[in-house]
Amino acid sequence: MPPIFEYLCTGCGEQSTQFRKIDQRDQQSFCHCGRAVVRVFSAPHVMPDIAPYQTVAADKETGKPVNINSRKDHREFIRRNGYEELGSQDYWGHKERDRERRDRLASRTKS
Numbered sequence: 001m002p003p004i005f006e007y008l009c010t011g012c013g014e015q016s017t018q019f020r021k022i023d024q025r026d027q028q029s030f031c032h033c034g035r036a037v038v039r040v041f042s043a044p045h046v047m048p049d050i051a052p053y054q055t056v057a058a059d060k061e062t063g064k065p066v067n068i069n070s071r072k073d074h075r076e077f078i079r080r081n082g083y084e085e086l087g088s089q090d091y092w093g094h095k096e097r098d099r100e101r102r103d104r105l106a107s108r109t110k111s
Contacts, residue, residue: 007039007040008037055077060080086105
């Protein structure tokens with residue numbers, strides 16, 4: 001994951017954080033108000049890993065829930081079992097694409 005940099009809008013003064021590659025940290029970007037943002041020098045951000053948890057879904061190989069200790073374990077569990085992560089998007093909304101995805105996921109859980 002790229003480092004997090006802080007930026008300040010030269011127009012409205014809004015502060016924001018952005019994930020960027022180090023060689024792109026000074027690349028020009030703009031605020032929602034249309035003015036340029038400048039990088040603010042601040043203390044480094046540290047993003048902790050996820051807290052350990054036990055899955056609700058069973059591992060297809062063992063038939064049992066699995067203890068997940070990191071994001072890497074989480075991604076591997078999903079990939080290995082052919083599961084699909086929904087995230088924070090509103091997949092139960094009214095858009096046709098979301099409805100199709102909901103139906104496809106529901107049919108998988110019934111079989």
